[in-house]
Amino acid sequence: GEDVEQSLFLSVREGDSSVINCTYTDSSSTYLYWYKQEPGAGLQLLTYIFSNMDMKQDQRLTVLLNKKDKHLSLRIADTQTGDSAIYFCADPWGGNTGKLIFGQGTTLQVKP
Amino acid sequence: DADVTQTPRNRITKTGKRIMLECSQTKGHDRMYWYRQDPGLGLRLIYYSFDVKDINKGEISDGYSVSRQAQAKFSLSLESAIPNQTALYFCATSSRQDKSETQYFGPGTRLLVL
Numbered sequence: 001g002e003d004v005e006q007s008l009f010l011s012v013r014e015g016d017s018s019v020i021n022c023t024y025t026d027s028s029s030t031y032l033y034w035y036k037q038e039p040g041a042g043l044q045l046l047t048y049i050f051s052n053m054d055m056k057q058d059q060r061l062t063v064l065l066n067k068k069d070k071h072l073s074l075r076i077a078d079t080q081t082g083d084s085a086i087y088f089c090a091d092p093w094g095g096n097t098g099k100l101i102f103g104q105g106t107t108l109q110v111k112p
Numbered sequence: 113d114a115d116v117t118q119t120p121r122n123r124i125t126k127t128g129k130r131i132m133l134e135c136s137q138t139k140g141h142d143r144m145y146w147y148r149q150d151p152g153l154g155l156r157l158i159y160y161s162f163d164v165k166d167i168n169k170g171e172i173s174d175g176y177s178v179s180r181q182a183q184a185k186f187s188l189s190l191e192s193a194i195p196n197q198t199a200l201y202f203c204a205t206s207s208r209q210d211k212s213e214t215q216y217f218g219p220g221t222r223l224l225v226l
Binding site: 004006008042044045088092093100101102103104105 | 116145147152153154155156157160170202204212213214215216217218219220
């Protein structure tokens with residue numbers, strides 16, 4: 001079946017860059033997504049990337065997509081304590097049917 | 113006001129009880145979803161609805177049922193709650209007119225089944 005995998009935990013120091021990685025199995029998706037969940041809150045869309053792009057940059061966020069290896073990464077430059085959260089990558093299920101398969105979530109801990 | 117609201121935000125119930133979680137949205141979206149979140153497992157899709165008359169099972173629908181009362185309302189029911197249904201439940205919405213098919217999430221309902 002379709003699967004999305006992430007490492008569970010990442011710890012960085014404030015000011016460093018964070019890189020959160022994700023692998024997926026469904027290569028038919030048009031978009032891939034990153035969501036952020038702050039403590040006690042729901043998920044909010046952080047960014048998404050169109051599958052015909054290799055990279056997307058949005059202020060401190062850089063998304064890299066390697067379709068050949070089915071690998072997606074999210075880089076956060078100059079990581080701040082407010083970036084501490086759980087980050088989920090998500091891949092549409094069965095192509096763009098509107099359903100999402102989520103990774104397990106990566107907990108980002110930012111130390112002062 | 114929040115675009116996607118869920119009630120209740122927290123609920124404690126006993127094994128065997130029937131409970132309903134409600135979701136409402138003011139985004140005008142046609143598509144609605146119910147997920148559950150368990151630590152270390154991410155979010156898993158329970159049911160989804162692409163319009164009022166179109167309801168489909170997700171990955172883990174056993175033990176759950178849903179009702180799409182209107183375009184803006186989508187309810188999740190646990191007919192006979194069991195402890196392993198203790199989880200954080202999220203409702204989400206999206207629009208088929210949005211090319212990116214972004215889903216927008218409610219704040220979640222934390223459910224404890226004793």
